[in-house]
Amino acid sequence: MAVEITTALKELTGELNDKSFNASNYLGSIGSEEVVNAMIKLLDDPNPETRFMAARTLGLVENNSSALTPLFEAFNKKENKEILGDLLMALEGFDVSDNYVDLFKLYLFGSFKVSKIAEDLLDHKEFNITPRVLKKAQKHWVHYSNNVKQDEAFELQKLEVEERLNDLRGFIGNSENEN
Template sequence: MLLYQLVLVLAFDYDIQIMDIGAMIDKLSGDLGDKAYEVSDSLARIGTQEVLEAMIVLLKNANPESRYMAARTLGLMEDNEGGLAAVFEAIKDKENQNQVGELLSVLEGFDVSEYYVALFKLYLFGNFKVSMIAKDLLDHKDFDITHRVIKKATKHWNHYSNNVKHDELYELKKIEVEEIFDDLSDFLDDKQVM
């Protein structure tokens, strides 16, 4: 009998938690209150599949602040792998063009090892803020580098190179990109020797 009561109490607490999660998600939808960051932190700590799915839906909310809070929450979650593709979709979405830098910054909390080329493209073609955040991610995250990745990145560099003004900024970026490609090639050469 005692075990049965314990199960009922736990089930009751679980239902309350489910209701609380729904209420917390609602607080990130639409006009955000002054506790939005605390709610985001709490949802990230909860980190259930329900939270993950709700944040993916929230990435398409009409309110740009809600979209950012959804991305932020996903970035803080421990098991956030299922939300990475949705965050990248939000970054590419024209509706978010004014907040790409903010959305990109949450990628620090994700395993972006398969997204080298996408980040490299943002580094090349993004505005100053986006370019710097993408460069920081490229410099400090681990990536799965292959010859194909280098080939795709080179293709984007050639496209960029053929479509921008060749001024001092271009020359600086060219030096950076050449260093990046040299480092990647050296990495692959060292990897093959092992």
């Protein structure tokens, strides 16, 4: 098995091809600690395609929680700015229930692609929402709104964000009433 893992790992480095995706699928299905640790190391590879494949593979691993922090760290590295949207797609395979604020920031401050992927995750994943999460999200919204051009696009986004924040307020109010 170790030989097969080593061979599959080699397929993830360098130029991507069909074998790379097959190797990623294979490693994701194995999902061992060895695979997760190897993918975390590949998140720092000089080749952006290799970093993408590492993130993709991590998203396929069932027990990938130990890779969530390194993946979020990779999002913040300047060498990943051009592939951030591709890396972010890996979060579909993660439990991000405690990362609402991190995704909300990417939704606000990311490129168009990053913002749309983050928005999709915010809309379709389950999150642990607390008053602290709401407060942090509101803080980021205020920071964003004070530092962006106030044009028609902003006004549309403002409506969307205020609706999102109101939904959070309603959720917190309802959960407090249930307790």
